[in-house]
Amino acid sequence: MKRMKKFGFGLLTLLIVAAFLVVWIALPWQGIVAIAVVFALWMALTRRGRQTWQVTRVGLATVVQRLGSSSVVVVGIAGVVGVLVAMLAMSDGFAETLRSTGNDRTAIVLRGGSQAELNSILDRDSANVVMQAPGVKKDAQGRPIASGELVVVANLPRKSDPGSDSNVPIRGVSADVWSLRDQVKIVEGRKFTPGLRELIVGKGARGQFAGLDVGRSIRLAGQTWTVVGEFVSNDVLESELWGDTQSVASAYRRGSSVQSVTVMLDSPAAFDTFKASLAGDPRLKVDVSTTQEYFSKQSEGLTRVLRAVGITVGIIMAIGAVFGALNTMFAAIQARAREIATLRAIGFRGIPVVVSVMLETMLLALLGGVIGAGIVWIVFNGYTASTLGANFSQVVFRFHVSTALLWTGIKWALAIGFIGGLFPALRAARVPVTTALREL
Known part of the structure; x- marks a missing residue:
């Protein structure tokens, strides 16, 4: 029976993670801002929210003491975001260079x-x-x-x-x-x-x-x-x-x-x-298209490859960053076990503990995302590179680190932080108070 319960709980957790990722990827920036505002109001106006803030403050106050382990999360996620944004900036820059070559006022005619x-x-x-x-x-x-x-x-x-x-x-x-x-x-x-x-x-x-x-x-x-x-x-x-x-x-x-x-x-x-x-x-027997359409088509193949490579590498690195976050937060919770148990013993419920641990992880992830995206923007925005085009000759183009790409990188960072903090947070909330106090 216990195994069935554990299996059901694990399955529910995976479904929550999957649903979060699907919704998160689809959300525009307005949706993220709306969620942040609602969350801030919950923390300011509700008892559980205020408890969450108190627990989070205690956790953030100890980050300096855990600087080495916390930097693993920040640096790992900064690397993920940096690589992802750089690859997508290369793809967008190449596509934008070709798209800007044509217009709808001129047409090009080739043999059929x-x-x-x-x-x-x-x-x-x-x-x-x-x-x-x-x-x-x-x-x-x-x-x-x-x-x-x-x-x-x-x-x-x-x-x-x-x-x-x-x-x-x-x-x-x-x-x-x-x-x-x-x-x-x-x-x-x-x-x-x-x-x-x-x-x-x-x-x-x-x-x-x-x-x-x-x-x-x-x-x-x-x-x-x-x-x-x-x-x-x-x-x-x-x-x-x-x-x-x-x-x-x-x-x-x-x-x-x-x-x-x-x-x-x-x-x-x-x-x-x-x-x-x-x-x-x-x-x-000819093919006719506007020059805008023609040059846009020339970029499609390589653009798809660059985006696929960027996302694939980003996913692989993100998995590593998630495990880094998991290890860091499990170690942090172990070090704070007596503190968390004491808070729960004096009336703090499981929800404030769960949310505070996840919030701490996501804040570290946000810092890593900002650092990674910022470095890429400073180093690569407008950077000139060349690659093979559809006609097998050199095509010179510039990396284009747009606001949309920076936002994509930040969303990836927060998603990694969410997954990396969820399981340690659930563990912190599920350990019986008496067990946690007795272990230390």
């Missing part, structure tokens, strides 16, 4: 079935048909604002490891690219001259690769190219080198074909008309 520009090819006739389609905006001379583009990959030495080469994308663009991508600004030097072997380099690429300073010459495809300018765009385009489409096509023997056509639309509402006209043209 192509997943990325490197997998696509469009002959010159098909590119001309795309540029003349309904919905494409015209300039003052009545010419469509469009850019037939090539993307090729070259190997250049990395600044961080001169003996190792990495892939860098070289994009061939037309003169209309400055109207299509008005976020691109020349910050040093000048624009390339069409027809010449001149390049402009993105700020991100210049920071990652050697030999890309303005005025330098580099060898690509067996030919000498001159770097004449540097541009910024605050998106994935900063990872690229740009040159004239015809010059890039000639150097890499691509003939008159292009890999994609990017067009300016009359308005975002014109996209459906533009797409329908191309889908209904028997001469073409």
